[in-house]
Amino acid sequence: MMKKKVAIVGASGYSGEELVRLLMQHPHVELTAVTSRQSAGLTVGQVFPKFAGHAAARSLRFTEPNAELLSKQAEIVFLALPHGVAAEFAVPLINAGCVVIDLSADFRLKSAECYKEFYGHEHPAPELLPKSVYGMPEVYRSEIKGAILIASPGCYPTSILLPVLPLLRAKLIKPQGIIADSMSGVSGAGRKAELDYLFCECNESVRAYGVPKHRHLSEIEEQMSLAANEKVTIQFTPHLIPVNRGIHTTLYLAPSEHFSSAAEAEALNAKIAACYAKAYGNEPFVRVLESKALPDTKNVTGTNTLELAWRLDTRTGRLIVLSAEDNIVKGASGQAVQSMNILCGFPETAGLL
Amino acid sequence: MMKKKVAIVGASGYSGEELVRLLMQHPHVELTAVTSRQSAGLTVGQVFPKFAGHAAARSLRFTEPNAELLSKQAEIVFLALPHGVAAEFAVPLINAGCVVIDLSADFRLKSAECYKEFYGHEHPAPELLPKSVYGMPEVYRSEIKGAILIASPGCYPTSILLPVLPLLRAKLIKPQGIIADSMSGVSGAGRKAELDYLFCECNESVRAYGVPKHRHLSEIEEQMSLAANEKVTIQFTPHLIPVNRGIHTTLYLAPSEHFSSAAEAEALNAKIAACYAKAYGNEPFVRVLESKALPDTKNVTGTNTLELAWRLDTRTGRLIVLSAEDNIVKGASGQAVQSMNILCGFPETAGLL
Amino acid sequence: MMKKKVAIVGASGYSGEELVRLLMQHPHVELTAVTSRQSAGLTVGQVFPKFAGHAAARSLRFTEPNAELLSKQAEIVFLALPHGVAAEFAVPLINAGCVVIDLSADFRLKSAECYKEFYGHEHPAPELLPKSVYGMPEVYRSEIKGAILIASPGCYPTSILLPVLPLLRAKLIKPQGIIADSMSGVSGAGRKAELDYLFCECNESVRAYGVPKHRHLSEIEEQMSLAANEKVTIQFTPHLIPVNRGIHTTLYLAPSEHFSSAAEAEALNAKIAACYAKAYGNEPFVRVLESKALPDTKNVTGTNTLELAWRLDTRTGRLIVLSAEDNIVKGASGQAVQSMNILCGFPETAGLL
C-alpha cells in the first residue's frame, strides 16, 4: 500500500506529541511535516527525546506553520491547535484540497450560535460547519469515510458519550436528568506554563473546576440530543486529579423501566448487556468489563481503549455506568488516528494496537 | 487545668498514628498508653520516627492491648481498631468506668439490624448502641458533653453529612434523590499489606470501588433520615485516587423550590448562604468558601477543617455542593479529638489549630 | 513575654507561605505585615486558604513591599525574595534599625568575589557582608544572638553541612574528595510558572540539573573550608524528584584513618558516634538515627528536623552519611525561625514543635 503523507500543525503540546508518536510508527502513513512556532528548526528527536530512537525523529524538523506549504507536503493535516486558531488553518487547507482532522473544538458543533454561547466569540468559519463530521468512529463510521473535515471529539465527551449513546438510542434510559462526574489527569490542561498546573499545586490535591458550565457540555448535549431525538441537558462536573493521564467518568442514569426486585434488576441487566454487546461487541477500542471488574485508568493509559462497566442499584433505582480512557489517546490523538484509518481505508486498528 | 490521662488502642494504623500526633501535642491531656500487637515493646519514636522530636515519644512504649490495664492507665480511651474488634474492647473499658471514643463503625448506628445488613455479622454489643453518641460536634455537641461512648463518624460520612444536613433540616433540598460522588486518598484503605494498595497499583490510577452498596451508606442514611424526619436513601460512589490524604465529595441535590431565572437563582442562593451561615458561621472547623473558590484537598490536609462551596445550575435546576477534608483528621482522628475537647470542657480547638 | 513584631517580605512563594504558617502560630511574635506585589490587598486567608482558620489570617492583608513602612511595623523582617532583590531591601531596613533575617543567598558568603563568580553579578551591598551571620544555629548559635543580619542557609547546604561539619572539625574525614549527591522535591524550584515544573513534566520523572557547578556550592565550600581550616572543593549533584517537599542527601566521605577489619570499623564507628553525639546530642532539631534506620524524607517533612545516619563500608574504606530534611522548613523557613528564637531569647523550639 502506498503511504499517505500526513502533517501535524501545533505538534508541541501533549496531543501533538502523541500524534507524532502514533503517526511515526504507523505502517501506512509518512509524517512529512510537523509545525510549532517555538520549536521551529529543531528535529522531532530534539523536542521529544523519547522518540529519538526512530530514524524519522532524527531527520524530520519542526517548521513554522504555513498552510500553503503544508497543503503541498501532506494529503491529511492534523490540527492540534487551540480552538479559534484551528479554524483559521482549516479553511486554506481544505481549499487547497487537504483533508483536515481537527482536534480542537472548532468544528464539533453543528450550531454556530451554540459555539458562540460556549466559546465566547463568533465562529471563525461557520460555512465549514455543515461539512464537518464528528469523528467518533463507533457512531459516525460511515460518515467519516468520505469526510474532508473531521472534528475529533473532546476527551470528556468521549468518556461520556460512548457509555451513554447506545442506552439513549435503545431508549433504555430517560434522556433527562443525566449526571456525569469526571476526573481528569493534568495533561488535559495542556502544556501551558501556569501556576495552577505546577507539580506542587496538583500533587496531593484534588479539586473540581468549571462548575457548573464547562465548554464540553455543548458537544455532549448536541450528540445526546441527536441520539435521543429530543433536546438533552445534562449535569457535568470535571475534577483535576494528580495523574499525568486518564479520565474516569461515573454516570448516574435513570432507566426507562422501573426495577426493584432482584428479578427485575436481572432482566434489565440482560437488556443493558445486550445493548452494549450490539453496540460494542465488534468494536476494537471499547471494552465492556465483565463480572466484578470496574474501570481503572491504569488499564487504559497508553492505549486507544475505553473501558466501561455498569451496576444497577436496586436501592435507588438508578443505573451507574463507569468509564475509563486515556484522555490523550482515545480522548484525543488515538481517536483522531482511528478516524484517519477509516477515512483512508486502512485497517481500523493500524498503528493503534 | 489538670491533664486528663488518655490512651489509644490500635495505634499503629494511619488513624492511630494521627491520634498519637494530636494527643502528644495536646495542651490538656497526657498520653499514658498506646497499644499495638505488632509494635509492643517499641517506643512511639521508634514506630513513628516523625514524632521522635517529642520527649514523650522517646519514653512511651507500645504495649499489648489489655482492657483491664488500660482502664487503670487512662480516663479516656480511643479505639482505632477494625469494626467488630472495637466493640469487644469497648465493653470492659466502659464497665471499668472509662469513656470510650471509638473510631470504628461499631457504635455509629442506632439499629443492630442495619449493622448486620451492612457489616455482615451480628452486632457484638447491641446493649451499648443506645448509649453511644454520634461524634459529629457540629450536630451533636450537647449530647457529646455527657457521653460515655462516642462513635466517631466515618471519613466519607463526614464529607457528605456536614454539607447536606443543614440543607435537609432547613428543608431547602428534597430528601430523596441525593447523589454523593467521592474521591479518597489511599490512607483511607488503612495500613494493610495488600496488593491493591501498592504504590504501583495506585499511582497513575483512578478507580471506583464498593459500587453500589458501600458500608458507610448505613450511617449516612441514618443521619440524613433523622435530619429529614423521613427515611432517606442516597446514591454514593467512592473512588480511589493517588494522594496520601484527602476526600473530595461532589453532591448533586434537588432544591425544594424551583428556580430557572437568574433572579430566582439569586434568591435561592441567599437562602442557602443564610442556612450555611447559621449552621457554620461560628464553627471553628467548617469553612464555607466565598466568591469563586472551590474546595481543594490541599487546602485542608493536615488540618481539622472541612471546606465547602456550592453552585446553583440554572440549566438543570440542581444544587451542586462540594466539600474537601483530610480523611484522617476531620474524617477520623481530628474529629475524635474535637469530641474529646467538648466532652472534657476543653476549648474546642485545643490541640487542633 | 511581650510579643515581638515581625514582617515577611515576599510572602507568596513556598518559603514565604511556610514563614506565614510558622509565625502566625508562634507564641512569642505577632505577624504585623506581609508583602507581595501580586497579592497586595488580599487577606492571608484568601491567598492561603489553608490558614484561614487562624483569626490573624482573616484580618491581615498583603501590602506592596515598602521598606520605610515595614521598618515602622516590625522589629524583625524576614526576606523571602530572589537573590539580588533581597539585598536591596536589607539595606534600608537595617539602616532603619530592623533586624533582617534573609532567606536568599545574598548574605551567605563572606566574599563578594565568590558571590560574583557564582551568581553572575556584582554584590549589591558588599558593605553588609562582614555584618551578616550564617544562620545555622547548630554552628553559629552564639553569633546569632546579637546579629542584626542573619543569612539563613540554603536548603541543599543545610542537608550537606550539618552531617559533614562535625566530622571535618573533629578531623575524622579528609577535607578533599567529598561528594554530595542530593535529591530535592519540586517546591525547591519555587512557585514559578515554568514548563519544567508542570505536574506532567515532573511526575514519573527524575533528572539531574545544574551539573557540575550549582550555585549552592559557594556557601557549602566556604563553610567547609572554615571548619577544615583549608580550602575545600566538593562535588555536588542535585536531582529533581516528584515529591512536593524533602531533600535527601547521600554523602561519600573518606575517613582520615584506614579501616578494613570489622574491629577497625567498629572502633571508627564509635568515634563517629561520639562525634555526632557531642555535636547533636542536645540539639532539638538534628536526629541521629540508631540501629538499622535510614533517613526517609517522609519522617521529616512538615518538621524542622534533619535526620542523619551513617554506614562504614569495609569493602571500599568509605564512610557513607545520609540525611533527610524538609527543604522548606529546616532547609529554609523553619531554620530562619529557629534563628529568630535564638536572637530574641525565646525557647529555641518555640513554634517549631
Place this chain on the structure above:
Amino acid sequence: MMKKKVAIVGASGYSGEELVRLLMQHPHVELTAVTSRQSAGLTVGQVFPKFAGHAAARSLRFTEPNAELLSKQAEIVFLALPHGVAAEFAVPLINAGCVVIDLSADFRLKSAECYKEFYGHEHPAPELLPKSVYGMPEVYRSEIKGAILIASPGCYPTSILLPVLPLLRAKLIKPQGIIADSMSGVSGAGRKAELDYLFCECNESVRAYGVPKHRHLSEIEEQMSLAANEKVTIQFTPHLIPVNRGIHTTLYLAPSEHFSSAAEAEALNAKIAACYAKAYGNEPFVRVLESKALPDTKNVTGTNTLELAWRLDTRTGRLIVLSAEDNIVKGASGQAVQSMNILCGFPETAGLL
C-alpha cells in the same frame, strides 16, 4: 519467517507482565504458555486487562508451572522468578532442549562462591554457570548468538555497566574508586504485598536502602573486573523514589589523565565522545545525549533505550556520567527480548520500537 514458540514462567509480576506485553506483540514469536501459581486458569486478559485488546490475551490461559509440559510448548522459555527458584526450573528445561532466558540473578555470576556470599545460600545449579551468557547485547552480542542459557542483567547493573564499561575498556578512567548513586521506581521492588511498598509509604518519600552492600554489586563488579582486567570494587547506593518506573544513575569517576584547564578538559571530552561513539554509535538502544541535555527517566520509560550524558568537572577533576532507563524494559524484560532477537537471528529491534 516461521514464528518461534516462547513461554514465560512466573508471568504475574511486573517483569513478567512486561514480557507478556512485548512477546504478544512481537512479529516473530508466538507466546504459547504463561505460568503463575496464583493466576492459573485465568486468561491473560483477565489478569492484565490492559492487554485484553489482543486476541491472544483473550484465549491464552495461565497454567501452573510445569517444566516438562513447558518444554513441549516452547522452544524458548523466559524465567521471571525469584532467584533460587529460577535455577530449579532452568535445569530440566535445558535438559529437555529448551533455550532459557533467565531474568533472575541465578546465572549472572561466573563464581558460585560469589553467589553464595551475596545471596546467602549455595548455588542451586553450579554446573550451569559456565554455560550461561550475561545477556547484555551491547557487550556480549556474539556470545548470545549461540547460547542455551542467557542470564539477563539486573536493572541497576544495566544502568551502571553500559555507561562505565566502554570507559574502563578504553582505560579512560581508573578502575578503582567508582561510585554509583542510583534511584529506582517502586516497580523494582516487585509486585509483593509488603507494607514498605504501600502507596502511602512511598509517595512523598525518598530513602536509601541496602547500604552499603546490595546484592547487585556482585554482577556489577564481576563485569567491571572483566572489562578492566583487574579486580574492581565499587561503591553503590540505591534509593527508592515515588515513580512507578525508571532508574537514574549518577556515576562519579576518576579520569586516567589529569585535566584542569579548559583546553585539557576539551581534549578529554573529545576522547570520551569518541569512546562512546565507538561503543554505541550504532547501538539501537543506547542514546548518548548531546549538548546541554541530561538524562530524564520520563524520556525512556516504556522504551528499551538507555540514555546517558557526561560532564567533566574542572574544579574537582572528576568525570560525572548520568544514565536513565526503564528498570522493567531495558533493565529487565526489554533487554531479555533483545537477547532473544539476537539469539534467533531476528532483527535486533523487532518488537522493541
